Amino acid sequence: MFHFGGASCNNCDIEILACLTPRFDVERFGMQLVGTIRHADVLLVNGSINQKDKVRLLELYEQAPKPILVVAIGACGCTGGIFAEGNTFAGPVDKIIPVDAYIPGCPPKPEAIIAGIVKLLHK
Amino acid sequence: MSKIIPIGPYHPLQEEPELFKLYCEGEIVKDIKWETGYNHRGIEKLSESKTFDQVFFLVERVCGICSTSHPFAFANCMEEIADIEITNRTKYIRSIIGELERIHSHLLWLGLAGHFLGYNTVFMWVWKYREPVLDLFEMITGNRNSYAMFKIGGVRRDIPNDKIPAIQEVLDGLKKKLDLLTGAVMDDPVIHARTKGVGVLTREDIIDYAAVGPTARASGVDIDVRRDDPYAAYPLVNWKVITAKEGDVFAKVEVRLLEMYESVSIIEQCLEGLKNEKEGDIEVPIDEIPAGMGTGRAEAPRGEVFHFVRTDGSNFPVRHKIRAPSYVNIATFRKSCIGQTISDATISLAAVDPCYCCTERMAYAYDAVTGKKLLNGSELVKLSQDRTDEIRKKSN
Numbered sequence: 405m406f407h408f409g410g411a412s413c414n415n416c417d418i419e420i421l422a423c424l425t426p427r428f429d430v431e432r433f434g435m436q437l438v439g440t441i442r443h444a445d446v447l448l449v450n451g452s453i454n455q456k457d458k459v460r461l462l463e464l465y466e467q468a469p470k471p472i473l474v475v476a477i478g479a480c481g482c483t484g485g486i487f488a489e490g491n492t493f494a495g496p497v498d499k500i501i502p503v504d505a506y507i508p509g510c511p512p513k514p515e516a517i518i519a520g521i522v523k524l525l526h527k
Numbered sequence: 528m529s530k531i532i533p534i535g536p537y538h539p540l541q542e543e544p545e546l547f548k549l550y551c552e553g554e555i556v557k558d559i560k561w562e563t564g565y566n567h568r569g570i571e572k573l574s575e576s577k578t579f580d581q582v583f584f585l586v587e588r589v590c591g592i593c594s595t596s597h598p599f600a601f602a603n604c605m606e607e608i609a610d611i612e613i614t615n616r617t618k619y620i621r622s623i624i625g626e627l628e629r630i631h632s633h634l635l636w637l638g639l640a641g642h643f644l645g646y647n648t649v650f651m652w653v654w655k656y657r658e659p660v661l662d663l664f665e666m667i668t669g670n671r672n673s674y675a676m677f678k679i680g681g682v683r684r685d686i687p688n689d690k691i692p693a694i695q696e697v698l699d700g701l702k703k704k705l706d707l708l709t710g711a712v713m714d715d716p717v718i719h720a721r722t723k724g725v726g727v728l729t730r731e732d733i734i735d736y737a738a739v740g741p742t743a744r745a746s747g748v749d750i751d752v753r754r755d756d757p758y759a760a761y762p763l764v765n766w767k768v769i770t771a772k773e774g775d776v777f778a779k780v781e782v783r784l785l786e787m788y789e790s791v792s793i794i795e796q797c798l799e800g801l802k803n804e805k806e807g808d809i810e811v812p813i814d815e816i817p818a819g820m821g822t823g824r825a826e827a828p829r830g831e832v833f834h835f836v837r838t839d840g841s842n843f844p845v846r847h848k849i850r851a852p853s854y855v856n857i858a859t860f861r862k863s864c865i866g867q868t869i870s871d872a873t874i875s876l877a878a879v880d881p882c883y884c885c886t887e888r889m890a891y892a893y894d895a896v897t898g899k900k901l902l903n904g905s906e907l908v909k910l911s912q913d914r915t916d917e918i919r920k921k922s923n
């Protein structure tokens with residue numbers, strides 16, 4: 405999994421990190437955060453996407469080995485959430501790249517994130 | 528000829544996007560530049576389109592880690608404008624939430640610092656012990672991270688007295704874990720070797736850069752908004768401001784660890800205080816917010832949060848200005864990192880506990896090829912004016 409944090413409030417990012425730590429421990433499902441998109445099978449995107457992020461997100465998607473699963477995390481990732489009316493907002497994730505799963509919540513609980521990704525793995 | 532080492536913007540563990548450029552000669556960092564803006568959301572502007580009640584939810588999302596400090600400062604600010612005196616029960620509840628947040632934030636930082644040192648055991652253990660604190664939050668507020676507890680003149684939910692023993696139990700467990708962590712960190716020769724004398728900020732540096740919070744306190748600058756400009760229940764309880772002299776990374780670890788003990792003690796005293804107050808007495812009625820200006824301050828885990836609001840008697844803020852602590856703390860990188868080796872630079876960067884979400888302001892744009900600055904302040908103003916003209920023409 406590769407984690408792309410857009411213009412977020414950080415909570416979703418923290419909850420993604422929390423998934424790695426002992427209480428939730430996603431490694432038991434064989435998931436691991438990786439340092440570069442070229443090693444990833446899943447792209448986690450959270451936060452609203454601003455003008456500056458949009459270019460980078462597109463570039464990352466371009467570089468990703470296909471097929472890649474994209475997961476939009478949090479209200480921001482799914483719709484833009486509270487920041488959707490912001491002056492720098494460049495569209496929710498699915499207007500920029502195709503999204504395979506949405507995990508709503510502000511922030512979604514780690515359990516929800518894990519459930520979402522595991523469901524995706526079964527697909 | 529110096530080489531540029533980029534860190535970020537999407538670093539797998541630093542949870543927020545930001546880009547550091549270390550200009551290195553050999554192993555030594557000669558200069559550092561950083562670039563933010565990946566996280567800019569235009570919150571101050573958004574705030575002007577929200578009613579006062581809604582602004583709380585917005586400022587909570589300035590930063591997820593200190594998602595109480597911003598509502599705290601905003602509440603202080605609005606209560607100054609409307610001249611409201613809140614009830615004692617509200618004060619206690621606010622302080623409890625604020626201090627719980629400090630504990631969770633410091634633990635989070637300690638874990639990340641461990642990771643940056645290459646000490647992942649610390650990361651995993653600390654984050655494990657952080658979970659009970661989040662459980663407490665879930666019990667009190669219903670959410671692990673964004674609590675939605677504050678409103679003008681009060682809090683949204685009470686802490687019923689019959690929950691107090693359960694909270695106390697978690698705190699007791701937490702104290703044991705803090706002892707364990709303090710022992711493990713303070714006695715570990717590897718951590719000593721990696722953090723002592725690294726990233727030193729002297730007292731003068733702190734004053735020059737106007738740094739705040741634990742960053743300042745670790746260099747012997749004794750400032751804390753909770754004591755200097757008392758708010759909520761802090762004047763009602765006994766506690767002390769923790770400082771250290773050395774100013775290195777180790778001192779920052781020490782200050783944060785000891786602060787957590789203080790926080791636990793503050794929470795315990797607040798819980799005692801709650802028992803003497805009437806249950807449910809958690810808000811004062813407010814008719815309207817008069818026109819005026821107000822400032823509010825609060826001590827976030829990272830330092831002073833400052834809010835300024837101007838109102839005009841309507842339901843919306845006319846201007847809302849936010850200054851977050853990392854905004855000033857990040858500038859100290861130039862002092863703490865230059866001259867260090869690359870491996871020490873990363874922990875020095877992490878040591879101020881930077882939080883980019885809070886910090887995002889308009890960033891300069893650089894041309895990647897020529898390195899020329901594309902926009903400066905006046906050009907931006909001009910851009911904005913041109914845009915207004917354009918819209919005006921269209922609407923005519």
Ligand code: SF4
Pocket residue numbers: 411412413414415416417450451452477478479480481485486509510511512588591
């Ligand atoms: S969805 Fe909520 S918690 Fe997640 S980044 Fe957005 S505002 Fe923050």
